[in-house]
Amino acid sequence: MAWLQADGRGAPLEPGKHNALTVNLGPCSAVILPTHRLAVTISGSNFPNYDRNTHTGEGPTARTAIAAVEQVFHHSDEPSRLILPVVHD
Numbered sequence: 001m002a003w004l005q006a007d008g009r010g011a012p013l014e015p016g017k018h019n020a021l022t023v024n025l026g027p028c029s030a031v032i033l034p035t036h037r038l039a040v041t042i043s044g045s046n047f048p049n050y051d052r053n054t055h056t057g058e059g060p061t062a063r064t065a066i067a068a069v070e071q072v073f074h075h076s077d078e079p080s081r082l083i084l085p086v087v088h089d
Contacts, residue, residue, distance in 0.1 A: 012057050018078065029087075040082060044068035 013019055032038065045053050045068075051060035055068045072080050 018073065038082075040072075042070045042072055044070055 044055065047053075052065075053068070054060065054062040054065035056062050056064060056066060058064075074080050
């Protein structure tokens with residue numbers, strides 16, 4: 001994926017606008033014991049694991065790139081959440 005798309009039709013996310021996103025992690029699992037903790041890392045890139053993201057919509061071979069700013073809102077006026085399915089033995 002060249003960039004995260006908000007509407008499924010290829011439109012980029014609008015800067016400064018708050019967006020609700022659903023990320024399908026595919027078939028993955030982990031055992032989380034009572035003393036364990038989870039960490040979530042937000043990144044606009046993971047080069048070289050994935051094609052570089054120039055944040056222009058031109059794809060990874062674009063000659064220009066712009067910086068991206070990722071924000072996760074975590075206060076009562078703008079709450080964020082991570083919803084994970086739970087499977088019991």
